[in-house]
Amino acid sequence: MGNTSVAGPKFSCACRMQRCNRAGAVHLPISPRAMDETAFVRGKACYRLHMKTKVALRSLFLSAAALSLAACASTRTMEPISATATPLPAAAEPAPLAELIDAVDIPYETFTLDNGLTTIVHTDRKAPIVGVTVYYRVGSKNEPRGRTGFAHLFEHLMFGGSENVDNFDKPLVNAGSTPTNGSTYYDRTNYVETVPTGALDLALMMESDRMGHLLGAVTQEGLDNQRSVVQNEKRQGDNQPYGLTRYAIAEGLLPVGHPYRHSTIGSMADLDAASLADVRSWFADNYGPNNVVLALAGDIDVATAREKVQRWFGDIPRGPDVEQYEADPVTLAAPVTQVMTDQVPQTVIYQAWTGPGMTHPDATALQVGMYILGGLASSRLDNELVRGEEVATSVSAYSNQQEQISFLQSQVSVKPDGDVAEARALLERETARLLAEGPTQDELDRATTQIASGTIGSLERVGGFGGKGMILAEGLLYTGDADYYREELERMAALTPADVQAAMRRWLGRPAFTLVVEPGERTLDGGTMGGWGDEASVASPQPDAGGPAQATAAPRDGPERPLPDVAPVGDLTFPAVQTATLSNGIEVRLARREAIPKVSVAMTFDAGSVVDPADRAGTHETMVDLLTEGTTSRSALDIATQQEKLGASINTSAGTEVTTAYVTALTENLVPSLELFADVVRNPSFAPDAVARVKSQRASEIANQLTSPGGLASRAFGQLVYGESHPYAHAMTAGDADVVASLTPADMAAEHDEWIRPDLAAITVVGDVSMDDLLPALERTFGDWQAPATPAPARDIDRVTPAPRPRLVVVDRPNSPSSYLMLGRLTPLKGYEPGMERIDLANEVIGSGFLSRLMQDLRETKGWTYGIGSGIATLQGQRFFRVQTQVQADRTADSIRAILDQMRAFPSARPVTAEEVRRVTDGNVRGLPNEFETNGQVLGALLQNRLLGRDDRYQARLPQIYRGIDAAQIDAAAREYLSPENFTIVVVGDRDTIEPQLETLDMPITWLSPDDL
Known part of the structure; x- marks a missing residue:
């Protein structure tokens, strides 16, 4: 089924919920906008590349290019060294x-x-x-x-x-x-x-x-x-x-x-x-x-x-x-406009046409043309509606390519106080201008370079969704040519501005279907x-x-066939990590991987959204959002266009406990990409117009959270388990709208000066670069950055939390066909201590992954949910255990009972079985090579190691750790950390439907509205 995101093409559904990567990804992240500190694809710029600006599903899967990945040569682990002022090569042309x-x-x-x-x-x-x-x-x-x-x-x-x-x-x-x-x-x-x-x-x-x-x-x-x-x-x-x-x-x-x-x-x-x-x-x-x-x-x-x-x-x-x-594609007889109301935070305008199938001569030109219209960070629609007239908080345009037709779509999220008619007029004007004038050669070059660069980086995998097997299979199935991805790239390289203009005229010059979704009551029934x-x-x-x-089932077709035996696996190869120190003391870690000609750099700061006082929630994240919105020497448009020319991606994220700036660059363009990256991190201008624009975008994000069932549940849960004034409580929100509205450029500059400083920074790099080449580039761009005279600030995360107690809190969200459930409590765990892996494995038995007990019961046996998961949040401070699911509304109370029953039974009535032990120990060991296949996966693992204070060889030791855990340890971990006693239960759903059910639970009910959060 299609993705319901308002900002991207509709993707097919992935119908299985997989276990999370315990070794490299944070469990149950609590930052509302960033998945976690270790996730590599993060933040607004990356969102544009991987969601908003995907020119089409096929542009990532079929138009995607990948290198034939060679064996990854691990580099020798080195003792820490100091960087010297080796002359830096001149910045190369892209x-x-x-x-x-x-x-x-x-x-x-x-x-x-x-x-x-x-x-x-x-x-x-x-x-x-x-x-x-x-x-x-x-x-x-x-x-x-x-x-x-x-x-x-x-x-x-x-x-x-x-x-x-x-x-x-x-x-x-x-x-x-x-x-x-x-x-x-x-x-x-x-x-x-x-x-x-x-x-x-x-x-x-x-x-x-x-x-x-x-x-x-x-x-x-x-x-x-x-x-x-x-x-x-x-x-x-x-x-x-x-x-x-x-x-x-x-x-x-x-x-x-x-x-x-x-x-x-x-x-x-x-x-x-x-x-x-x-x-x-x-x-x-x-x-x-x-x-x-x-x-x-x-x-x-x-x-x-x-x-x-x-x-x-x-x-x-x-x-x-x-x-x-x-x-075939269909041409409307005349323009059509439909207006619908829904429980949404802001008006969104969609404009759409059908287009040609994937082998049509215009298909590639349309993918690039829509990218130029609303996909690039420097797109026509961004420049006019977001940065220019500032009537929108976000825009997008893309070609969602199918075998026989395509869906060409642009959309505008109108500012809550924006003029909808003006926004639509600007959308149509910019579309018409592109058709009339065509793109510039520079726009065409930037779009095609960015697409090709994103393609190389996204296809390190041999299998899975988006892997090389998928690219080849789709090409052969749809076109008869497994090499079709090459043909598409070559067509793209041969395009001229006139080619793109002609294709856009042929297809977007026809009558459009316009859908305007306005805030109000949901009047349509999705069922x-x-x-x-x-x-x-x-x-x-x-x-x-x-x-x-x-x-009755059909008769058996053929004799019985036993399952083949599975051969043992060898030792896990995790890349060696080299360390160094810049002349100003910034720690540098490098895991060299030569599989693709790209380098991923993460600069982390010991900050995160927890640095905001309770009465300033949203301040730090707003400042971080602004880093890519202009420097003292570059405008936001300059930053966007230079990234696109380089085939680079720069993005920033305020996670819960770590603030991170990322750059992903082609190896050939690493030097100029780092120069741009350093300017973004060190020299933000916080211009008044940029501050006003980003404040509006964050206000929109807060409003989105307050209309989303998961967002509402997360805001309520954080306040209940940690207390309203705890840093982790407001870290589970997108911020406070009144606080964000009051922020000034001076506030942003002060926040940057306090937290974005070299004595709070570390740099982690994964990719196709040697330490000899990396250090001079980092020394030139960051080595002269000196810490201020003021002492480095510290976060205050060790606050007193409320005594745990059982309670049922319900947020009324009318017209909800499903109820969102969030159940959990705080644990005594903090950060990482050796032996915590047994808790991870116990959690995998009960609630993490498709074969967990909760998933098998509520989905595969009862059919009340599409998916359910549980986990313990990875935090330096006090960590919480949480179960999350969305269930059909008429089974809300039944689902709560089923969850609690399953958890109470583990391990007292249902200790872990031998089969479950094999799955979460030996099965996990066997799956580790695939969990560190990409640069992003390795980078995520290294960043999590730093967050938790683990050594960089932690992942290499996981097979030995897992194999040393037995059933008794798993049962003991479940008994100590995963029991449902004193659970806070948050339900977001339609009160008229769920109140009679919830009353049967014999628990006092506290009713809230979104306004209470």
Whole structure:
């Protein structure tokens, strides 16, 4: 299903919740806007690159380029050294796009079995892992009338087990697969897992059993359960602010019956109507091997792959070819405007057209043109509506590319006090100006360089979503050419401004559909949206209309097949870390990785949002937001355009306890990228117009949090467990609107002077650079930065907290189809101490990951939620334990009981099982190589080590640590730290629906409104 974000293209759903990376990512982060201190993709600029400015889904997956990743050579660990004033090479000109494209290569071979299964093999020996990617040529566009959402429902069913595999997750997770997932979109269904090399036979056997031996395991009970899960997935998306816009835009652009009109998630009525008879016919018609592309990428060669694929898939008979439908773009007869009200914090204007399919000659030009219009940080819409007239807090534009059509869309989030008519007029004026004048060559160069740079950096993975296997598989499936990503990049390099202008004129010069979503009462029902469009006049078939026989599973197809054995894994290779010190005392750490020609630099400061006093919440984050909005020598536009020319990305984030500035740069452009980065960090101007603009954006973010169910729950939970004046309480908010409104440029300058200083700083670097080359560049850009004479400030995080007690607090949010639950309490844990890993593993048993007890109970057994998770927040101060989920509204109280029952039973009534111990110890050890495949993952691990005071070889010691933990230790950790006694329970939902249920819990209820938070 589509992503409900208001600021980006609609992505297919990833239908499994995976365990978090305990070694490198923070559990249950509490910063409202940044995931955590260690996350690499962070902040406004990166948000623009990875969300707002994605030119299309295919621009990251298909137009994406990746280097053939070589083996990662670890550098020798060095003793700390001091940087010398070695002369710095002159700043090079940015690498031209042609050079970037020349570096891009994903070599592969293909073969096809007699039954039509086509396999792509890409060899990459950098790690002992193989990405397994399976693409079926069937998606929501293939669904008939009355059966919308069926492809996605079937994707869920295909995870439920086959004739020889009881559960698809357990064997793979035990074998070290990360991730194990699947998704559905208009044109396809896919399944992905990345496994240790020794588990490849297991993965292939299971995929072949899913493809050839499924129906004997599909029961009415399984169908009913997954139907409930999918319906809760739909409710969860619909429950978000702007959650219904995805339906309205598709319905406004396309006529009833168009294959791309209905949503991937479908309508509630059609999901209710799905029967076992549908399952059987759908499987027989669409899932034959001749409709499949299998990609194997990683530690594999074509000879080995051919033998294995023939062994596991060769006996599956060919099926019918998937039926293809005409699905051309549609031109509206005249402009159409629709206005809808919803429980949203500000008005958003969407303007949309349908465009051509991916192989059309205009497709690439449109992707780049929309990027120039509203994707770049220096885009036309940004310059006019955000920085210029300042009527909007954010803008975006993109081409969401599909196989047969594309969705061309721009959008404007109007300032709460802005003039909507003026904002729309400016949107239309800037669009018309781009069509009339075309882009400049400079805009074109910056857009294509930024796209290519982002592509290289985002595709270090061999498998998983966005990995090299996916790129090759989509190219072959949609275009017949696995190398299509190269063709797209070469087309992009050959574009002229006239090419882009002509394409934009042809497609955006047609009548547009405009949707205006205004704050108010939600008047539309998402449950009735997303379907074919004429459900009122079409009677949906009833489940099992053919009689009771259809409610039984089909007979087994073929003999029993045992699961293959899994070979042992070798030692984890984690890159060695070199250390040095700049002449002003700033610590530098480098993990050299030569897989791709990019370098990631994180400069951290011992600050974070906790430095704000309770009556100044939002001050520090606002200052950090302003760092990229202008320096004493560069305007915000200068910073944006220089990043784009360099193919770099600079962003800043105020996490909970750490403030971080990041730059990701092409290795060739590292020197000029660091010079720009240093100017941003050291010399912000805090110009009055920039301060006013960013204050408005932060006010919008606060308003968004106060309309989001998760945001409301987080604000309430923090205040309840820590107390209203505790730094961690307000760190769980986006700030206080009145405080932000009162901030002045002088306040921002003072905040910067106090906390952004070299004696609070450290630099961590991961990527393709040697210490000999890195140190002179850092010395030149940061070495002369001297600390002020005033002592370095310290954070006050060790405050008295309220005594824990059981309580139920409910935030009334009318018209909510789901209830958001947050349950938890403070623990005695602070920071990191050896032995804490047993608590992590106990938490994984109860609530972290798809195979946790809470997930299996509430989702897979009861079907009341799409997902549930738990964790202990990683903090230097007192850490909290929390369970979070969103459940169907009519099961709110039942879900609370189920959660508490599961937690009370662990370990007293249900101690950890031997299978669970194997999964969270040996299974985690086996999965570690895939958890440190990318520069971002390694950087995240190193930053978390610094936050918690762990040594840089911590990750290398994890296999030994995990293998030393037994069942008794896990049970003891659960008993001591994860019991639900004295839980604070926060519920965000519709009072009319949930109050009668909650009264049955026999707990005093405190009712709040969003205004109370």
